[in-house]
Amino acid sequence: MQASCDDEDGVVYKDVVVIGNGPSGICLSYMLAGNWPYYTGEPHPGDEMLTARLHFSTRSENDDRYEKIDRETEDESSNNPWKTNGGSDEGRKGLADSTRCKLECLSSGLEGRQGGRPLALLMDHLQHPCVDTGFDVPSLLTWKSVEQRSEHKVIDHVVLGKGQAGGSWQSMDPNVLTISLNRWMSMPDLDIREWEALIESEQFRRTNASDGEPYACKTASRVSVGTVAAYYRDYVRLKRLEQYFRCGTIVTSVRPSENRSNGRHDCHGWTVDGFEMQTGRPFRYRCKRVVLATGTTDLTNRLGVPGEDSHPDWVTHDLNELESKLDRLLDRQHGSNVEGRQSVDPVLVIGAGLSAADAIIAARFRGIPVLHAFRDPSGELGKPGAEKKRAFYERLQGLPSSMYPEYHKVYEMMAEGGTNYPLYKTLPSYSLIGFPEDGTDRRVVTLSDSAGHVHAFRVSVVAILIGYKPDLSYLEAAGIGLGKYPDKPIDCKSNPIEVDDFTYEATKAPRSGLYALGPLVGDNFVRYVLGGAFGILVHILNSSSPT
Numbered sequence: 001m002q003a004s005c006d007d008e009d010g011v012v013y014k015d016v017v018v019i020g021n022g023p024s025g026i027c028l029s030y031m032l033a034g035n036w037p038y039y040t041g042e043p044h045p046g047d048e049m050l051t052a053r054l055h056f057s058t059r060s061e062n063d064d065r066y067e068k069i070d071r072e073t074e075d076e077s078s079n080n081p082w083k084t085n086g087g088s089d090e091g092r093k094g095l096a097d098s099t100r101c102k103l104e105c106l107s108s109g110l111e112g113r114q115g116g117r118p119l120a121l122l123m124d125h126l127q128h129p130c131v132d133t134g135f136d137v138p139s140l141l142t143w144k145s146v147e148q149r150s151e152h153k154v155i156d157h158v159v160l161g162k163g164q165a166g167g168s169w170q171s172m173d174p175n176v177l178t179i180s181l182n183r184w185m186s187m188p189d190l191d192i193r194e195w196e197a198l199i200e201s202e203q204f205r206r207t208n209a210s211d212g213e214p215y216a217c218k219t220a221s222r223v224s225v226g227t228v229a230a231y232y233r234d235y236v237r238l239k240r241l242e243q244y245f246r247c248g249t250i251v252t253s254v255r256p257s258e259n260r261s262n263g264r265h266d267c268h269g270w271t272v273d274g275f276e277m278q279t280g281r282p283f284r285y286r287c288k289r290v291v292l293a294t295g296t297t298d299l300t301n302r303l304g305v306p307g308e309d310s311h312p313d314w315v316t317h318d319l320n321e322l323e324s325k326l327d328r329l330l331d332r333q334h335g336s337n338v339e340g341r342q343s344v345d346p347v348l349v350i351g352a353g354l355s356a357a358d359a360i361i362a363a364r365f366r367g368i369p370v371l372h373a374f375r376d377p378s379g380e381l382g383k384p385g386a387e388k389k390r391a392f393y394e395r396l397q398g399l400p401s402s403m404y405p406e407y408h409k410v411y412e413m414m415a416e417g418g419t420n421y422p423l424y425k426t427l428p429s430y431s432l433i434g435f436p437e438d439g440t441d442r443r444v445v446t447l448s449d450s451a452g453h454v455h456a457f458r459v460s461v462v463a464i465l466i467g468y469k470p471d472l473s474y475l476e477a478a479g480i481g482l483g484k485y486p487d488k489p490i491d492c493k494s495n496p497i498e499v500d501d502f503t504y505e506a507t508k509a510p511r512s513g514l515y516a517l518g519p520l521v522g523d524n525f526v527r528y529v530l531g532g533a534f535g536i537l538v539h540i541l542n543s544s545s546p547t
Contacts, residue, residue: 017272019254032155117531127527165232182196195231295519301467345369346368
């Protein structure tokens with residue numbers, strides 16, 4: 001697509017600039033490229049009222065097929081009048097034609113796993129019907145491109161990202177299994193299981209030469225991070241979105257544009273500055289709207305104790321880096337004259353989240369002992385009624401032990417205290433104080449217990465895994481003021497960016513035209529980003545240029 005460029009100042013003009021090329025940015029780009037969702041007409045297997053609302057909201061004005069139902073001809077086996085169209089979407093209005101009132105009506109009364117905004121829940125119910133009850137039901141959405149529907153609009157946009165398409169998924173440990181099931185990781189119009197089948201059968205390059213047999217989807221299961229990362233990269237290629245993606249870029253500033261006297265681009269109310277990582281060449285966009293889709297894993301949280309960042313050779317805040325350090329530790333040990341792994345000093349893991357659990361699993365898998373420090377006293381973990389107050393347990397809610405045995409095992413170890421588990425010892429309610437220097441090469445840390453007593457431990461590696469935070473340094477005051485609590489930094493759990501539930505426009509922005517979606521607004525599952533992207537699309541289509 002041709003970019004509008006002002007020859008005098010080199011500024012590139014766009015309707016929309018999306019910052020972040022992860023799942024949120026990919027999903028939004030697909031819709032802005034003219035691919036819009038339609039309701040298939042099939043009934044929702046778990047919500048008859050939603051089915052009725054969908055049929056009423058998407059029927060054409062001249063379509064009276066659902067207004068007159070001859071109830072005398074209904075037999076007892078056809079109690080649902082909404083199936084009279086055989087599940088066809090022909091003649092239906094697209095969901096993108098919805099007004100805010102219709103979206104509010106469609107979203108009313110819906111519930112989802114661990115919360116979710118109304119529009120995110122609606123699109124999740126359509127994309128993954130009854131998925132939380134264990135059913136594997138086909139999507140109730142079909143997607144039409146601008147080639148199929150001439151009335152669709154292609155919105156001029158660019159997607160900016162530091163790395164390859166897929167965002168942070170490209171930098172995670174590719175061997176770790178996702179928490180979400182494979183189908184939950186899917187982007188519009190290409191289920192990840194279908195993509196896996198195409199790849200594995202080596203027919204994805206010869207689709208037109210196939211025999212017409214449908215590809216059988218795999219059962220819903222967890223999938224490796226590496227598979228998800230490859231899927232997102234390939235999705236951008238297969239859906240012809242590469243023309244919109246500008247990877248390898250750093251955004252340095254997002255701010256309201258200064259007023260221009262000639263009025264040529266007065267509607268482009270935002271300016272985005274940055275540079276290319278490889279060449280250092282700066283760029284500038286002026287746009288009507290900016291979408292923040294960077295996720296929340298750019299920066300690791302710190303404890304702020306003395307010496308925390310002074311020992312990069314044996315202190316880390318990153319799981320991938322930890323595994324590399326553990327492998328090097330074993331390599332050095334095998335190359336020495338010392339026999340047996342029992343001589344290796346333990347790894348200190350600090351944190352009670354899933355990343356900390358992954359670290360414990362990685363160390364024990366390599367036969368390296370673990371000291372595990374966390375805030376929750378182990379005695380409380382095993383008490384009835386106390387679990388729901390614990391961060392780690394909250395992440396396990398709804399995760400069956402048969403599907404997530406490794407995390408449940410770590411929780412059992414934490415609750416039991418570690419006495420019955422080799423290579424694992426808990427330090428409940430211990431806090432890291434610092435890294436004392438004794439003039440030797442020994443790696444020593446000091447921690448205080450709940451009574452205030454100080455303890456020193458020799459360690460081989462320290463992994464401080466206490467969560468992540470978004471890098472919003474390109475915004476004024478790093479985005480402080482945009483959240484629910486305007487005086488605190490943005491945090492995906494405790495202080496997400498405040499946005500309108502149906503437009504995803506930031507309610508506390510200095511001017512209109514600033515949007516956010518995904519983890520930045522509390523939609524922390526990939527399955528929920530579809531709702532945010534859809535809400536932004538509908539708002540752009542229904543509103544004039546912001547002023």
